[in-house]
Amino acid sequence: MAALRDYAACSGCSLCRLVCPMWRSHRDPRFSAEGLAKALQHGATPAQLAAPIEACSLCGACDPVCPERIDLPGMVMDLRLRLANSLPLAGSPLFDDLRASLQRGTKPSAASHSAPLLLPGPDLRGDAALLERVRALLGLAVAEDDGADISLALELGVGIPPHRLQQFLASLGGHSIVAADGLLLRQLRRWLPGSQRMGLGAALGSRPAVRSNLLATDLYVIEARAYHADYERMVAYYDRLQLETGCALNLDLQRIAIPAVAQERPQKPGLARGDDAAQVRWILQGSKATRIVVESLAERAVFERLCDLPVVHLAELGEDPEMIKRRPHAFG
Amino acid sequence: MNIPPVEPGTVGPCPVAPDALQGIKRQQTNPSRWNGAGWQDFVAALRASGVELAEGAAACGVYATDAGGTAYGLPHGVVLARSAVQVAQLLKAAQAHRVPVTVRGGGLTTEGESVAFGGVLLDMSGMSRVLKIDAAALTVRTEAGIYWHSLAEELRRENLDYLSAPLNLTSSVGGTLGVGGIDVNSARLGCSADQALSLQVVTPTGDIVECSDDVNAELFQRVILGYGQFGVITEATLRVRPYTPLSMHYYYYSSLRTAIEDLQMLDRNDASDYSGILTIMDCAVNLLVAFDSDEREAAFRTNWESRLRGHGEFGFALCMLGHYALRPWKAGEALYLLQRKQAVFPEFRRPEYMRDGKMHDRTVVFSRAVWKHWGSRQMVIPDLATPADKFIEAVERGNAVCRKYFRHYTLYCVGIKLRPEHKPHYEMSCVPPDAEGWAYGCEFEPMIEGAVYSRDHFQAFKNAIYDIGVDLGASYYRFGGMMKGYIRRIFGDALVDRHLAMKRRADPAMILNRDVIF
Numbered sequence: 091m092a093a094l095r096d097y098a099a100c101s102g103c104s105l106c107r108l109v110c111p112m113w114r115s116h117r118d119p120r121f122s123a124e125g126l127a128k129a130l131q132h133g134a135t136p137a138q139l140a141a142p143i144e145a146c147s148l149c150g151a152c153d154p155v156c157p158e159r160i161d162l163p164g165m166v167m168d169l170r171l172r173l174a175n176s177l178p179l180a181g182s183p184l185f186d187d188l189r190a191s192l193q194r195g196t197k198p199s200a201a202s203h204s205a206p207l208l209l210p211g212p213d214l215r216g217d218a219a220l221l222e223r224v225r226a227l228l229g230l231a232v233a234e235d236d237g238a239d240i241s242l243a244l245e246l247g248v249g250i251p252p253h254r255l256q257q258f259l260a261s262l263g264g265h266s267i268v269a270a271d272g273l274l275l276r277q278l279r280r281w282l283p284g285s286q287r288m289g290l291g292a293a294l295g296s297r298p299a300v301r302s303n304l305l306a307t308d309l310y311v312i313e314a315r316a317y318h319a320d321y322e323r324m325v326a327y328y329d330r331l332q333l334e335t336g337c338a339l340n341l342d343l344q345r346i347a348i349p350a351v352a353q354e355r356p357q358k359p360g361l362a363r364g365d366d367a368a369q370v371r372w373i374l375q376g377s378k379a380t381r382i383v384v385e386s387l388a389e390r391a392v393f394e395r396l397c398d399l400p401v402v403h404l405a406e407l408g409e410d411p412e413m414i415k416r417r418p419h420a421f422g
Numbered sequence: 423m424n425i426p427p428v429e430p431g432t433v434g435p436c437p438v439a440p441d442a443l444q445g446i447k448r449q450q451t452n453p454s455r456w457n458g459a460g461w462q463d464f465v466a467a468l469r470a471s472g473v474e475l476a477e478g479a480a481a482c483g484v485y486a487t488d489a490g491g492t493a494y495g496l497p498h499g500v501v502l503a504r505s506a507v508q509v510a511q512l513l514k515a516a517q518a519h520r521v522p523v524t525v526r527g528g529g530l531t532t533e534g535e536s537v538a539f540g541g542v543l544l545d546m547s548g549m550s551r552v553l554k555i556d557a558a559a560l561t562v563r564t565e566a567g568i569y570w571h572s573l574a575e576e577l578r579r580e581n582l583d584y585l586s587a588p589l590n591l592t593s594s595v596g597g598t599l600g601v602g603g604i605d606v607n608s609a610r611l612g613c614s615a616d617q618a619l620s621l622q623v624v625t626p627t628g629d630i631v632e633c634s635d636d637v638n639a640e641l642f643q644r645v646i647l648g649y650g651q652f653g654v655i656t657e658a659t660l661r662v663r664p665y666t667p668l669s670m671h672y673y674y675y676s677s678l679r680t681a682i683e684d685l686q687m688l689d690r691n692d693a694s695d696y697s698g699i700l701t702i703m704d705c706a707v708n709l710l711v712a713f714d715s716d717e718r719e720a721a722f723r724t725n726w727e728s729r730l731r732g733h734g735e736f737g738f739a740l741c742m743l744g745h746y747a748l749r750p751w752k753a754g755e756a757l758y759l760l761q762r763k764q765a766v767f768p769e770f771r772r773p774e775y776m777r778d779g780k781m782h783d784r785t786v787v788f789s790r791a792v793w794k795h796w797g798s799r800q801m802v803i804p805d806l807a808t809p810a811d812k813f814i815e816a817v818e819r820g821n822a823v824c825r826k827y828f829r830h831y832t833l834y835c836v837g838i839k840l841r842p843e844h845k846p847h848y849e850m851s852c853v854p855p856d857a858e859g860w861a862y863g864c865e866f867e868p869m870i871e872g873a874v875y876s877r878d879h880f881q882a883f884k885n886a887i888y889d890i891g892v893d894l895g896a897s898y899y900r901f902g903g904m905m906k907g908y909i910r911r912i913f914g915d916a917l918v919d920r921h922l923a924m925k926r927r928a929d930p931a932m933i934l935n936r937d938v939i940f
Contacts, residue, residue: 101491101799102484104528104592107547108571117548118502119484120476132483139480157793329774343575343783344591344790345774376579 100127106152150318170247272315289316291385306336309379464519493534514628527594533903566596609837622657626929673732828868
């Protein structure tokens with residue numbers, strides 16, 4: 091694989107704009123990966139680019155379409171880090187807690203050395219029943235340290251102390267990994283290049299109990315970060331899934347995933363959230379689906395808030411009577 | 423040190439004067455540019471009228487060059503188009519203060535036409551929403567800054583598609599209507615500009631005017647294929663069609679002449695829905711033929727396929743094997759062809775774009791391949807547009823120029839069906855005045871492949887291609903910007919002076935897209 095390049099290689103082709111939720115929302119080239127790269131080429135500072143740096147959802151859609159192979163999400167994360175360093179935030183409990191957590195680290199994992207591990211992330215940990223269902227479907231041990239603080243640090247532009255990163259990666263050494271957090275999955279590809287990694291959606295969708303319950307009338311919402319982090323492989327995977335099940339996917343004509351969540355997590359205090367409603371409208375425009383199947387709990391929450399269709403998590407398709415009882419409307 | 427005295431007369435009175443280079447003829451491609459006079463007053467007036475203008479590196483850097491990457495310039499400030507009213511306010515203020523305004527859509531020009539050398543850059547991508555899709559009437563009304571691909575994304579949700587558009591995802595509708603727009607179905611459906619039914623235009627003096635062949639027809643004729651000289655297209659109503667995937671066939675030739683003859687034979691007989699030629703130099707000439715329906719494909723197979731003299735992929739590989747086996751000194755060329763085939767061909771057969779043997783989303787397939795395998799930070803793509811009977815000579819002579827200047831290159835040839843009722847649209851455009859029925863265009867695209875060429879080398883190459891056009895009485899797609907020195911040579915003084923007079927009437931301060939044509 092050819093080495094990734096930096097912003098200096100941007101030729102201004104604008105292909106990244108076509109897939110960028112931030113550009114779609116602002117219709118302003120400054121709010122695009124191209125706009126950031128070109129501004130950097132002309133000497134702009136992170137402070138001058140603060141608005142687009144903060145507005146980016148890190149969905150990674152720009153990554154696979156860039157013909158120059160620039161690490162565009164990496165560029166944005168780096169800019170966030172530089173921005174945070176240049177404009178220290180006083181009195182932000184979110185940042186203070188995160189920095190303290192990163193310094194503290196976690197206890198080493200007790201999982202056996204080679205067992206496959208599930209990194210559930212905070213959303214899935216917050217839904218004990220669903221986590222148990224996922225664990226049962228995949229037959230995986232749940233990692234005690236799932237790197238949630240590291241993922242949040244990547245997202246917010248907070249420096250990760252080397253000892254914390256080393257501790258986290260050491261706990262994953264030798265394991266196959268299924269990660270629910272697409273941003274973390276993306277970074278693991280770089281940090282642990284030889285490891286076996288998979289997103290939660292692809293892992294669950296590979297289970298016959300789940301796959302066989304997908305319907306041709308479903309709109310299957312792929313979690314964008316995990317998909318774009320492993321684009322070439324995932325394009326083939328979801329193409330097969332669609333052929334087999336007939337379900338519709340939240341892919342555009344370039345086979346890039348359209349995220350429902352315009353911004354994954356609230357970022358710096360005072361910043362407005364992205365326009366989830368516009369994203370949901372765009373995904374649903376022209377759709378004849380009767381049910382929405384999601385891989386991400388954040389997207390389940392957005393669809394439940396913004397549309398009338400039944401919404402079900404992929405793990406809930408696994409014919410578990412408890413799950414069916416919990417969401418009867420989604421199972422007809 | 424013994425310094426000999428300077429011979430009298432060998433050095434002018436000022437050794438660093440603009441004309442001090444003796445014996446070296448310089449072609450001035452960047453004549454006296456606007457110098458910023460009155461900029462602050464203009465900005466103040468603009469802001470007072472509520473128009474937002476951005477200045478500084480973060481705002482202007484993205485516009486430093488165009489897809490060509492050989493013309494560089496920065497605007498003093500950028501206005502992101504948001505509405506026709508706002509564009510009208512900008513142009514009124516620009517007229518009053520004599521500030522040039524350069525309009526940019528997708529920025530896919532190659533001769534610096536969408537690069538601002540000072541003044542205001544008006545970025546139309548801010549006006550990129552689809553306003554109304556009428557599935558019954560098969561029309562769409564859209565803001566003109568939209569990329570064709572974004573329009574396709576919206577249309578597809580209604581199972582519709584545009585008629586024809588450049589095979590490039592980031593071409594804008596407004597920019598394309600202003601210059602023509604060629605697709606591989608243009609031999610059947612005409613150029614992209616021909617699908618426009620009506621336009622909303624902001625004139626250079628800031629009037630907002632709706633125009634069509636029936637309403638304000640003269641403005642419509644000048645704006646369509648008008649290279650942005652007579653107004654800013656802010657909205658467009660376009661014809662659309664039901665979406666269909668297409669079945670694609672490739673035929674391979676080792677002779678440009680034979681392939682072009684076959685292409686023209688197919689076009690004359692309306693034998694296919696899509697047709698075009700894409701080459702690897704003049705060694706592997708690929709005639710692509712495609713169909714929207716099984717019926718059309720079956721008719722082609724019955725009536726026309728046997729007349730084609732090209733080979734299938736396997737047959738052509740055998741021909742090439744024989745050809746190069748007898749010419750071992752050309753092993754490097756053979757290796758290049760093989761490498762190119764291995765890299766490029768899979769792009770056109772990616773399984774996620776194929777269903778039941780049919781290609782979905784042809785523009786995505788082609789455009790991604792183009793950017794990946796032809797794209798570069800610098801692109802020069804001189805072209806020749808001729809009537810059908812002059813086309814083979816134009817391509818063969820242009821091919822010889824490519825061979826002389828570059829190691830590797832690609833030719834892209836396509837026909838354009840002309841609509842007689844649109845003849846006024848075609849005046850002083852890429853459509854040659856003597857073309858009847860079809861015009862044919864060929865793009866000559868060198869592969870830069872990371873090499874470094876001087877601007878002079880590129881310019882000499884382009885000039886050599888364009889000189890063929892002058893000799894043949896052809897036209898060009900890219901005659902603006904750095905190539906505008908050819909405008910009088912190809913169109914003649916009478917036509918150019920007439921258009922210049924119209925331009926002066928429409929744009930008294932000559933502020934709109936200055937130096938693109940006039």
